[in-house]
Amino acid sequence: MSKFEEDLIAKYDKPVPRYTSYPTVPDWNLEAFEKEEYLEGLSKSFAVNNDEGLSLYIHLPYCESLCTYCGCNTHISVNHQVEYPYIQALLKEWRMYLKLFKQRPKLKEIHLGGGTPTFFSADNLRYLIEEIKTSVELLPGYEFSFEGHPNNTTYEHLKVLKEVGFSRVSFGIQDFDIKVQKAINRVQPFDQVEKVTHWARALGYHSINFDLIYGLPFQKESSIKDTIEKVNTLRPDRIAFYSYAHVPWKRPGQRAYDEADLPDPSLKRKLNVIGQNLLRDNGYLPIGMDHFALPEDNLVKAFEEGRLHRNFMGYTTSNGQLLIGLGVSSISDTSYGYAQNAKSVKGYLMHIERGELPIVKGHTMSDNDRKIKRELLAVACEQKIQTKEALKLYSEQRERLEDLVSDGLLEKTADGFEVTLTGTQFLRNICALFDPNFGKQKGSKVFSQSV
Ligand SMILES: C[S@@+](CC[C@H](N)C(=O)[O-])C[C@H]1O[C@@H](n2cnc3c(N)ncnc32)[C@H](O)[C@@H]1O
Ligand code: SF4
Structure with a gap:
């Protein structure tokens, strides 16, 4: 890395939001938010945007074990009895929205995020999606995507989700170095990733994304190079190359490793530059914050044609104005306002049992x-x-x-x-x-x- 690059990164490496929304969540005006007004905005937005189609984000919060670096909203459980009641709660929440809509919703996107959607059995996921599909009109060209953990994504998951309409999958990879993997409590062999990637391709998934992270404990230049080389043998269509977000005040799991084991700021910047250059050398094009894609991927086409959009799900190709978030901690965006659901499973289920939308905070857009x-x-x-x-x-x-x-x-x-x-x-x-x-x-x- 040149001195110029080093200086530039040192100058701009500050705490900055990722801007998946504006205003960002910490800047929402919570005092001025009123649920009734938000729901009026939702109805208006539905009337205006239903023909264009809705996007649905569904948060599936459970994971079997905690990856210590994780910044997502997760709930650790080895008890799979939690699956069915949670899916029933999601469907109950969805039916509350259906009651508010005056017509049958038209749907163009579903994204299953987490936590770990593949914590849930393929049958339970099939049930969830089929139930939702009976209540909507699917728009031509709809896109369903999900996040899969390579360690527990089965052939059955991929097959069943393909049958119900999924064509895109994102696998969490992070780093292939065993020392890094042990430090983050996520041992995940290359063979396993190779297997799930081949299954997804064989079943006809047209877009496969890998998530990678730089800045994890014990990462060094050779681990980034080796990880990207291995990733390149599998040629995912998209790659997210995230900066490790170290936020131990919010995610105490990150205290499991010593801060001294994290790459220092200068090394972290170097890992970023090395990774980005390697991805480019391998033919991936940068398409915005943290994202790369092969030239034939539709995210690149959308970028070139000025159709790229960004929301809580990251970059998308559809400029959706109405996003409904179901499940724990999910955020909805009606374009008149934002609303977030209860962040704990217990709080979420309590609202649903009472028959009320689990919205706990929000922001009205001026x-x-x-x-x-x-x-x-x-x-x-x-x-x-x-x-x-x-x-x-x-x-x-x-x-x-x-x-x-x-x-x-x-x-x-x-x-x-x-x-x-x-x-x-x-x-x-x-x-x-x-x-x-x-x-x-x-x-x-x-x-x-x-x-
Ligand atoms: C919900 S997880 C992906 C699905 C699945 N749970 C898994 O781990 O494979 C979403 C992604 O967020 C990214 N992520 C999680 N914690 C992060 C952190 N502290 N800093 C940067 N990226 C993080 C990871 O790349 C991860 O793959
Ligand atoms: S990275 Fe994925 S599997 Fe690991 S704790 Fe976070 S959400 Fe769960």
Whole structure:
């Protein structure tokens, strides 16, 4: 890594949100949120957006054991008796939404996230999806995707989910080095990953994603190189290359290893650059924050055609305006407001038993919020700043703008600015330009580092 790259990363490596929403969750105005008003917004959004189709995110929180680095909302259980009641609760929640909608919903996306969706048996997942399918009209070209843990994804899971409409799967890989795997309590042999990948291909899944992380305990240059080399033999269509988010104040599991075993900031930056360069050398194109894809993948086509979108599920190809989140901790986005469900399984089930939507907090969008969100999305998805509003906003941030231009992260174009190849590594920092709350968050321990 050159001195220039090293300096640049050192300068921009700050706590910055990932901007899967605007405002980000810590900046929601909780006092001003009212459930009734939110539900009115939901009905309006449904009336306007149903023809375009809804997106459904379903959170399946259980995992059999805790990977100590994990930053997701998980509930550890070895007792599989929890599956059926949880699925019944999800369906009950979905029926509450059906009652609020005046017509049959049209559906274009389902994403099963976690936790570990493949903690659930293939039969229970089939039941969940088939029940939902009986209540909706599926739009042509719909996309169903799920997150699978390679250690417990069976051939049966892949086969059954394919039968009910799934065509995309994302496997958590993280790192193949056994020392790293032991430190994060996630021993996962290459053979296992190879097997599930081959099964998915043979069954006709058209998009396979691998999640990788840099910055994990004991990771070094050779482990990143070796991991990416192994990954390359399997040629997943997409790769997410995440920066390890170290947030032990939120995820005490991360205290299981000594902070001294984490790569120091300089090594972590090096791992990032090495990984990104290797992914590019292997023919993967960067398509936004943390994401890479093969040139023929539809995420790349969407990026090239300006159709890329970003929401709580990450990057998607459909510009959905109505996202319903079901299950523990899920977030819904009606474009008039956000709402989040109870974060604990117990709290969630209690609301459902009482027959009420398990929404515990949210945010009502103002016109200004919507404007800023549009500009942030243009940076995150199109890597451009070119509308009038953006330039106006930007003129309020002249010093920071000029700094980004002189550092080579942005370049001037005829109608605004474009993110440079170097700048793609710092999209989070560039988005932060438009975020009036950035830097004002109470306390420093809110977001993870940007690199
Ligand atoms: C819900 S998990 C994936 C599905 C399944 N539970 C598994 O582990 O294979 C989602 C992804 O979030 C990423 N992730 C989890 N904790 C993270 C952290 N602390 N920093 C960065 N990425 C993290 C991992 O790459 C992980 O694959
Ligand atoms: S990484 Fe996946 S399997 Fe591991 S604890 Fe987190 S959600 Fe569960």
